[in-house]
Amino acid sequence: MEIKSMRFKANASGALVNTVLQGNLKTSKGKFVTRRAETIKELDDFEGTRDAATAIRNRVIDNLDLWLERFEQKALDTGAQVLWARDGAEVCRLVTEIALQHGVTKVAKSKSMLSEEAGLNQALEAAGIQPVETDLGEYILQIDNNEPPSHIIAPAVHKSLDQVADLFHKVHGTPRKTEIPALTREAREVLRSHFLSADMGLSGGNFLIAETGSVALVTNEGNGRMVTTLPKVHVVITGIEKVIPTLEDLSTLMRLLPRSATGQPISNYVSVLTGVKKPAEHDGPEHLYFILVDNGRADAVGSDFHAMLRCIRCGACMNHCPVYQTIGGHAYGWVYPGPMGSILTPLYAGLEKSIDLPHAATLCNQCGVVCPVKIPLPDLLRKLREKQTERGLRPLTERIGLRLWAWAALRPKIYALGAGFGARYLKWLAGGTDRIRLLPAAPEWTLGRDFPAPQGKTFRELYAARQKPAKETT
Amino acid sequence: MSSREDILGRVRANLHRGATNAAAAREDILAALSNRSHGPKPAIDGSPQALLERFRLKSEQQSTTADIVAGESDVPAAIARYLTTMSLPKSAVAWPSLAALDWAAAGLKVDGRGARDADPVGITGCFCAIAETGTLMLCSSADTPATVSLLPETHIAIVNASRILPCMEDAWALARKELGVLPRAVNFISGPSRTGDIEQTVVLGAHGPYRVHLVIVAD
Incomplete structure (x- = not known):
């Protein structure tokens, strides 16, 4: 997917004045948050479960090479094939080759964020193969001129019922429906024919299980089951970091993933798929391929951002992020929005191409508090800011400003002079009131709020003034 | 390279x-x-009666309905009653492993095979069930095809009360003991398919069944 993160500021400003989007964000706001809060109470030891999940993910990523080899061997033993892709382009090439090899003309897809990273749909179309998104949210976006998702769990969360009703009426040529169940049935009927006629099913993978060489898929709609049961070929594309050791570990993670994602105690369907159809079986794919994708992950191993590889893609961080909840997901400009996206986009798509993302956070740590695998997201955002500064990627004015400040901060007398001037200037700006309505040096800052006015003296001046009478009494 | x-x-x-x-x-x-160490598990009363009650309660919270019968021979009549109450067709596809039950006596036309698109009702058993979350565990095989619980709009599952286990970890232990290796597809099913993709409003019946009904055999 093309990265548009350099336009973050303009995109975010546009999102703030987009009344339709603001209305839609308001409709869904807090639903996942409330349900999560209710369902985590069902666990007697939620914190202990988070610790266990963190340990499971650490165990694998700390020795990722060996766990990958172990998973690969088990998967091969079950009759699957295992392929490796360095980047999105290689994912597209491999999937296209598999499709051509099996004479595939239509691919039914269950939701895969990695296929978004790779821009797979465009590549398949270019090769004359029809990709059909079957997750309702992804389907809505695909028939709306391939709009990108704005949330990793609820891709069309930025759209209203009215917008979906208009879209279905236009694209399906059916009478306009206004009830969500009726729209869902209409999509079901359209997509059912695709499930039955597709020659290839393509899915992501929530987890790869090293013990058994299986992929675990978590869905509510049942589309994940369809695309892995009906077509003769099943291709799994997933990041190399998704391995977990055992089925017991899956059980632990399943107590956290649905609760953190949608606030469900468990998702409707958890499928553990191992190998291909046996000779006597009625259903299941005859060919199973795993495509294990790097696309920036291998370089994150052992780096300052190693902990990010624990991520299980629940979306809790964005559901709880005040910035995401205000601007929506599209402003972030790539596949992954919100706090996790503000870390993954610089890592996978380039820090120089996403200069504002590490700053698109208040560092309030709501994301860190709710993360089921305890990723210290604000620390990683801060670390990315450091990397930007080290690499000289910040704007010139900011760099000069910080240099000047550092120069003055090392010279106490000059610093005191500057601070004294600043305090008096700001007091003057406030014009006798207790707040400043417009800061000339940073007008954006006061666009939506006032700046509290200082009372005109610096801390050091006040301190010195208090020390004087104290000295006189001793 | x-x-x-x-x-x-x-x-x-x-x-x-x-x-x-x-x-x-x-x-x-x-x-x-x-x-194969496991993380913290919720404290669940493991007595058969408590497991049955919890399983039923959690299933109902997932919008599944449930009925209890005394023995396996009562199952066809219980399913016929449910289909009548719901005004659903009396013809169904069932797992081949269930073909031997006396369906005709209950007035049902049941085919033991994999499901096709047009089948209105699918009848399955289950490998076991999980009380923690009200979940069914289905294992695919020639006699237990995965499509039967997926394509029809109505899924009816027969659950033996003695196969209700506390947690998912217990289900894996049982699978290792009884099956040795995993089947091609293990499907954990918790209620009818659903989606919240339009305005995060949950509606039942996305791509899979609109309704899931359990016939629990007390055995």
Whole structure:
């Protein structure tokens, strides 16, 4: 997917004045948050479960090479094939080759964020193969001129019922429906024919299980089951970091993933798929391929951002992020929005191409508090800011400003002079009131709020003034 | 260099992989795979009656309906009653493993095979059930095809009360004991298919069944 993160500021400003989007964000706001809060109470030891999940993910990523080899061997033993892709382009090439090899003309897809990273749909179309998104949210976006998702769990969360009703009426040529169940049935009927006629099913993978060489898929709609049961070929594309050791570990993670994602105690369907159809079986794919994708992950191993590889893609961080909840997901400009996206986009798509993302956070740590695998997201955002500064990627004015400040901060007398001037200037700006309505040096800052006015003296001046009478009494 | 070698090579380099730390890591991997330790599990009363009650309660919270019968021979009549009450067709596809039940006596036309698109009702058993979350565990095989619980708009599952276990971990232990290796597809099912993709409003019946009904055999 093309990265548009350099336009973050303009995109975010546009999102703030987009009344339709603001209305839609308001409709869904807090639903996942409330349900999560209710369902985590069902666990007697939620914190202990988070610790266990963190340990499971650490165990694998700390020795990722060996766990990958172990998973690969088990998967091969079950009759699957295992392929490796360095980047999105290689994912597209491999999937296209598999499709051509099996004479595939239509691919039914269950939701895969990695296929978004790779821009797979465009590549398949270019090769004359029809990709059909079957997750309702992804389907809505695909028939709306391939709009990108704005949330990793609820891709069309930025759209209203009215917008979906208009879209279905236009694209399906059916009478306009206004009830969500009726729209869902209409999509079901359209997509059912695709499930039955597709020659290839393509899915992501929530987890790869090293013990058994299986992929675990978590869905509510049942589309994940369809695309892995009906077509003769099943291709799994997933990041190399998704391995977990055992089925017991899956059980632990399943107590956290649905609760953190949608606030469900468990998702409707958890499928553990191992190998291909046996000779006597009625259903299941005859060919199973795993495509294990790097696309920036291998370089994150052992780096300052190693902990990010624990991520299980629940979306809790964005559901709880005040910035995401205000601007929506599209402003972030790539596949992954919100706090996790503000870390993954610089890592996978380039820090120089996403200069504002590490700053698109208040560092309030709501994301860190709710993360089921305890990723210290604000620390990683801060670390990315450091990397930007080290690499000289910040704007010139900011760099000069910080240099000047550092120069003055090392010279106490000059610093005191500057601070004294600043305090008096700001007091003057406030014009006798207790707040400043417009800061000339940073007008954006006061666009939506006032700046509290200082009372005109610096801390050091006040301190010195208090020390004087104290000295006189001793 | 192949992509595999390139990717694994960089992971190894970033982890400072050497002979010594590889040996320690391999021990950790073998230990993890053989110990199969589990995380904290919710405290669940393991008595048969408590498991049955919890399973039923949690299933109903997932919008599943349930009925209890005394023995397996009562199952066809119970299913016929349900279909009548719901005004659903009296013809169904069932797992071949259930074909021997006396369906005709209950006025049902039941075919034991994999499901097709137009089948209105699918009848399955289950490998076991999980009380923690009100979940069915279905294992695919020639006699238990996965489509039967997926394509029809109505899914009816027969659950033996003695096969209700506390947690998912217990289900895996039973599968290892009874099946040895995993079947092609293990499907954990918790209620009818659903979606919240339009305005995060949950509606039942996305791509899978609109309704799931359980016939629990008290045995």
